[in-house]
Amino acid sequence: MSGSPAPSPASPLANPAEARDPDYFPGLSAAIPLGIQHVLAMFVSNLTPPIIVAGAAGFGYGSADPSQLIYMIQMSMLFAGIATLLQTVGAGPVGARLPLVQGTSFAYVPVMIPIVAGKGVGAMAALTTAALIGGLFHAVLSRFVGRIRFALPPLITGLVVLMIGLSLMRIGVQYAAGGVPAIGTPAFGAGQSWLLAGVVVVATLGLKFFARGIWSTASVLLGLLAGYGAALAMGRISFDAVGTSPWVMVPTPFHFGFALSASAIAGFVLTGFVSSIESIGDVEAICEGTARRKASDGELQGAVAADGVGTALAAVFGAMPNTTFSQNVGLIAITGMMSRHVVTLGALFLVLCGLLPKIGAVVTTIPIEVLGGGVIVMFGMVASAALSMLSAVEWNQRNMLVFGVSLSLALGLSLEPEALSHLPETARILLGSGVLPAAFLAIVLNLLLPQGAAGAEIAAAPAILAEGH
Structure with a gap:
């Protein structure tokens, strides 16, 4: 790795040719803030799927014992970091050795909800077992990426991403309105609920378009903090779960147990194919948009393999399936910095956060309406990204x-x-x-x-x- 210095993230790069090299290292003074910026860009999206799944199962927000939700949040951070390391550092044929950030996948949410809906923690055994099998299938599928690439034009990839966004929008509105599983909140659709969600949306849009640098990049996270502050002023926050949670959490294998479900396995196997379509698009975007070259078959195979292995590994410890995060691909295009070592530093920070359950406990104190405001923005952006992909279609x-x-x-x-x-x-x-x-x-x-x-x-x-x- 080169130790030559680089300018700050907010200034133009001194040597754009070097910055387009995945093996380039800009020095710690630039790499650390750039790495943290990647974490801030993906943080909320990474935690949202486990919160949605836990809520659908019945042990999410407002449940008598939030410990299982806290565990899922922690594992989401830990294995997002580990899966990202698989992408940036690599392990044999696994990993693209590109600055790809991994996180829990929205693509699987429409399949996961009917598997666990109203069935409690017990349904998580079938879900995580199916995720393990689906992840292994996903890893095997990576060997055939070069052969199926022709069947996945922008018409297909754009439609898939659009359906992911559309299928989740109802959840965003339910959360913003203060609905189930928010126990103890005002009546569904009450003005107070929409006020909190509105604070998040307005703050997010304001920061995104009128702020610069990290204030703009982390606008969703900062918008949630603004909504959280409003909820705190309204007396809607309780820190009981934070006080009772431990400082360190060690992941346990098959935390939710092991159970075979044909329908769940079929859903995860087929969704693994859909997820691979997303990853192929992200790799091609980062190579063509920033490195100004075509992605190699080896990079595509390694990226999809890391998706599968990361999903299988996360499932063993009760975490959600992983995929590449498109918002971080966009962040690379903004900064012009393609160094995989920058993303590696961000991954190490995620791993550290995943071992500290106090962080997960703080997340569970966020009112459901505040989270709803954030996911309305995120799910809308998923659909908007799809329209951008579809613009390339004849x-x-x-x-x-x-x-x-x-x-x-x-x-x-x-x-x-x-x-x-x-x-x-x-x-x-x-x-x-x-x-x-x-x-x-x-x-x-x-x-x-x-x-x-x-x-x-x-x-x-x-x-x-x-x-x-």
Whole structure:
């Protein structure tokens, strides 16, 4: 590693060519704040999936014993750090050796919720076992990335990311309105609830567009702090869980037990394929956008393998599945610093946080409405990122049909799950997620339908309809 100094993150880079090298090290004075900035950019998104899953199961916010939620939060930080180290440092064929930040994946949330919904902590055994098996499958899938790359154009990847955002938006509104599982909060939809969520949204947008540097990059985290301050002034914060939690937490293997569920395993295996689509897009974005070169098959295979191994390892200790974080790819584009060693320092900080349960206990004191304001922004940005990806698509009639039919069926099934009530449990979980049917229907249609014009009659249909009005 080079020890040459570099300017501060807020100033232009002295040597952009060096900064585009993943093996470049800018020196500790620049690397430490840049590494912490990566952690701040992903921190809230990393903790949100376990909070959502615990809430769906019934042991989340407001439960009599928050210890299991605190454990899940800690493991999310710890194994996000470990999975990130797999990406930046690598281990044999595992890891892209690129500045990729790993964290708990939103892609799996639509599949995880029906697995645990209302079933308590006991359902977590089936979930984490399925995540372990799905992670191993994901790692094996990495060896075939080069062969399936052709089947994943922006039309497919953009649709998948869009469905992830759309499938989660209802959760954001429920949280912002103070709904279940927020026990002891005002009535669902009360003005006080929306006030707290509104403080978060307004503060986040204000900092993002009117502040600079780390104040802008960490706008979601700082927006949550603003909402937290408002909740504290309103007497909505209790620190009882912080006082009773230990200082150090050691992860325990199979913390939630081991249980096989065919529907859960099928969901995780198939979602692992969807998650690999996200990771491929992130690697290509970081290589083309910052390094100004195409990603190699080795980098793509290593990145997807790290996803799978990181997910399997996290599952053994009761944590959520991992994937690459797109917001950190965007952060690299902003700073121009592609050093993997910078991200390694951030990963070590995450590992340290994961071993200190006082941090997780503080997170559980955040009112559900405050978290709701944050996730409304995050889920909206997921959908916006998808639209950016879809802007690269040539919107001819064929692609419009592939996209439209896939989105219509997948979104409709997720909005009306009772339409699947007579199907077996496995089919209900897979088809009701929204993400999986959208991905696989779009891939099949894209491979089967001929390229080129979709037919004069179809192409002329919009004009005919317009004339009729």
